[in-house]
Amino acid sequence: MTILPSSLPGIDVASGLGRIGNNTGLYVKLLRHVANDVPNTLATFSKALENQDAAAVRAAAHSLKGASGNLSLLAVAEAADHLEEAARREDFDAMRVCFDSLRQALLAYAAVVNSLDMP
Numbered sequence: 001m002t003i004l005p006s007s008l009p010g011i012d013v014a015s016g017l018g019r020i021g022n023n024t025g026l027y028v029k030l031l032r033h034v035a036n037d038v039p040n041t042l043a044t045f046s047k048a049l050e051n052q053d054a055a056a057v058r059a060a061a062h063s064l065k066g067a068s069g070n071l072s073l074l075a076v077a078e079a080a081d082h083l084e085e086a087a088r089r090e091d092f093d094a095m096r097v098c099f100d101s102l103r104q105a106l107l108a109y110a111a112v113v114n115s116l117d118m119p
Contacts, residue, residue: 004027008116010074010105010112011031011071011072011074011112012074016072019070027071031071031113031116034067035109038106038107038109038110041106042103044056045057045102046099049095049099054087054088054090054092057087057095057099061080061084061102064076064080065077068080073109075109076109079102083102
């Protein structure tokens with residue numbers, strides 16, 4: 001049996017667990033999957049911003065917002081929402097600022113998950 005702390009910075013553990021039927025093992029697996037994918041996620045956004053592809057930024061932000069919202073990754077979901085809105089407006093200056101916030105949220109999230117002493 002996997003024991004998960006009841007409180008993690010930036011993560012509403014109870015809500016996230018509730019969304020997947022309180023299956024702690026699956027929740028931890030999903031948390032780790034998202035954390036392990038942070039470098040790819042950041043690269044996707046960086047490339048889309050470099051190419052000034054607002055549609056790609058919007059799509060990636062929307063996808064990340066949904067996934068992180070389902071896992072109750074509060075800071076990540078909020079940052080992704082702000083980036084999606086900036087992309088919807090095609091405001092590249094705002095997108096860069098929002099991407100910096102998203103990067104910080106993702107890196108902080110990954111650090112929390114990677115520090116968990118769990119199988």
